[in-house]
Amino acid sequence: MAGHPPASVDPARFWAGRRVMVTGGCGFGGGHLVLRLVALGAEVGVFDRQPEQPGVLCGDPARAEVDVMRGDVRDQAAVVAALRRWRPEAVFHLAAQPLVPESIRTPADTLAVNAGGTYTLLEAVRRIDQGTAFVLASTGGYYGENHDDRPLQEEDPARAAANLYGASKIAADVAVQAYARTFGLPASVCRFMNTYGPGDRQTSRLVPHALRRLREGGPYDFGDRDDGTTRLDFLFVGDMVEGYLRVAERLAGNPGSCYNFGSGRPTAIRAVARMVSEAYDGVAREPLFRGPRRDRPIVKSLDVTRARTELGWVPTVSLADGLARTVRYATAGPAG
Incomplete structure (x- = not known):
């Protein structure tokens, strides 16, 4: 398919009436995905262990159109019950422990949720309905640390970073590929880089941390995890959602x-x-990064040629525009 324009698909026609299950659908990325699916007319079931958590889905009137089930992806019986309840034609697996600092504090839980939970869900899908489309939310962390400007390609090898989050997501990523090739499951992997946007409340990530510091009015301090020179690829959450679809x-x-x-x-x-x-607020504050100075900055960006040529996907929201939208949401709420 590479090098040829992808066949046109009408999203509204494709998703209208389609049964969909989203794990982690009450979280940041999951909430945006669920709202988009509802807008396209899909019948959406959300499987989440924290369905009352505040976020874009919780505060949106469209939540009333979503069937939400409390459950943990590590619980095989609960996963099977959800699949039998909704009989989904597509499963988007976003449920995860997504934070690098937390993976260092709780490595066993991170591995159990991210790796073990993915295996549990894959096995349940395989046994109940092998025709169910399965899409995994993976990560650019699959490629580990990088120090040159070459965008990373899908064929580049997995390299574990200095934390358990990367290792746990590599295990999930490889499991999805293995189930597709071994059992013929229609399953695929999406590797995203540093997604940001309205409604992200995880202040261990850069943009929510910056917004918290700005609201508090104290030093614009980003701690000792980095020296500020790291160069990363940032992706607006709306572009991420379109990639999933x-x-x-x-x-x-x-x-x-x-x-x-x-x-x-x-x-x-x-x-x-x-x-x-x-x-x-229009003020160009100088951020304080107190991490040890690196001789070679970390640089990580992803080559998206395959997504462009095979899927017709391109990012549409610039970093400046995406940050402006995120700040408006944070300072004025969903109507801002």
């Missing part, structure tokens, strides 16, 4: 496939912090 819409023709999603343009996190400050 494009993969699922074309999955039947390419099971076991992996796709990168990012802007392809790495930006220094110090510069991103400055941009958040200016978008917040």
Whole structure:
């Protein structure tokens, strides 16, 4: 398929009336995905161990159109019950322990949720309905640390980072590929880079942390995890959602496939912090990064050629525009 324009798919026609299950659908990325699916007319079931958590889904009137079931992806009986309840035609698996610092504090729980939970869900799908499309939310952390400007490609090897989050997501990523190739499941992997956007409340991540510091009015301090020179690929959550949908819409023709999603343009996190400050109140604060100075900055961006040529996906929201939307939401709520 590479090098040829993808066949056109009408999302509204494809998703209207389609039964969909989203694990982790009450979280940040999951909530945005669920709202988009509802808008397209899908029948959405959400499986989440924290269904009351505040977020974009919890505060939106469309939540009334979503069937929400409390459950943990590590609980095989609960997973099977959810699949039998909804009989989904597509499963988007977003449930995860997504935070690097937490993976260091609770490595066993991180591995159990991210790796073990993915195996549990895959096995349940295999036994109940092997025709169910399965899309995994993986990560650019699959590729570990990188120090050159070459965008990373899907064929690049997995490299574990210095934390358990990366290892746990590599295990999940490889499991999905293996189930697709071993059992013929229509399953695929989406590797996303540093997704940000309205409603993200995880302040261990750069943009929510910046917004918290700005609201508090104290030092614009980002701690000692980095020296500010790291250059990363940032992806707006709306572009991430469209990536999920494009993969699922074309999955039947390419099971076991992996796709990168990012802007392809790495930006220094110090510069991103400055941009958040200016978008917040017009003040160009200098962020304080107190990590040890690196001789070679970490650089990570993803080559999205495959997503563009096979799926017709391209990012549409610039970093400046995406940060502006995120700041407006944080300062004025969903109506802002």
